[in-house]
Amino acid sequence: MLRFFALTLCVALSACQTAAPAGAARSLAGVPASLSGTSWVAEDIDGGGVLEAVQSTLTFESEERIVGSAGCNNYFVPILLSGTTLRSGAIGSTRRACPPPAMSQERLFLRALAAVTAFRQEDRTLLLFDATDHVRVRLTRAVERAETARAFDCAEGPTFVLVPVLGGDVALELDRDILRLTRQPTGSGARYSDGKVTVWNKGREASLDVGGLTYRCTESRVRSVRADARLRGVDFRATGNEPGWALEMLQDRIVFLDQGGAHLTLPRPAPQVDPESGEMVYAAETEGHRLRVLIRERECVDSMSGERAESSVAVEIDGRAYRGCGYALP
Secondary structure (H helix, E strand, O other), X not given: OOOOEEEOOOOOHHHHOOOOOOOHHHXXXXXXXXXXXXXXXXXXXXXXXXXXXXXXXXXXXXXXEEEEEOOOOEEEEEEEEEOOEEEEOOEEEOOOXXXXXXXHHHHHHHHHHHHOOEEEEEOOEEEEEOOOOOEEXXXXXXXXXXXXXEEEEEOOOOEEEEEEOHHHOEEEEEOOEEEEEEEEXXXXXXXXXXXXXXXXXXXXXXXXXXXXXXXXXXXXXXXXXXXXXXXXXXXXXXXXXXXXXXXXXXXOEEEEEEOOXXXXXXXXXXXXXXXXXXXXEEEEEOOOOEEEXXXXXXXXXXXXXXXXXXXXXXXXXXXXXXXXXXXXXX
């Protein structure tokens, strides 16, 4: 099970209460439009720019919390937002390992974010300032993601994942590297290239040109589902049959849905772990619903697809039981 850690950049919100900057960030009169629900992509961090193939993002889930991808790992942080003042609490993050360039940008982004005390919004640009009125991060407004991550298996070759990014380009995850490929003109399908690596895709078929070789590839639905879930911040996913259902665990919530139309979201509680068996139990309750999730780390085989997973999962919602298989998403 993926574990979380906290970067204690501010021990508590009260410990970060420095004087609000009196310069550029506070020069605008009135209170800006609500940032709640908006998403942003970093274009510059501490004057050093950003990597083309790595995105550091920021989403205001509310006026009390921001989440996003730091470049490799997903992060989440409580905030105090008032006028043009923005202060952060302790930043939490997943612990996924990525190539060194992505990890380096992630460290710079989180360090800059921890120092932010104010902001200024200029149309589709968001500037984050520290206590000395220095711009630490410059971001641009993100558009809604229309596509999802897609994973491909190549005959007698590598596997790769395509992730859409701003401007119609894609990020290519290949052999632990992340490359940004620019969309190229083509008669049919979609073609992306950085001059050294080229991917052509149409439907579930694709070709990969790399190192002087061309591979024919087919989309793996199973891996696409996992890649897209990971992109959305899911760290554990389980599915079952009769009726079909899916459960996803994110940093702060558990989402359950089934083919009958049930869709339930509850806060994610801390797990209770049996020291002898290693079983993990998540028990959550709201005014209208009660959820219990039991995860056993033992091989599980899907009753319909035959797909193997690392854990068996038992879910109980308001007295109704579901059985299936689950897996962590590192």
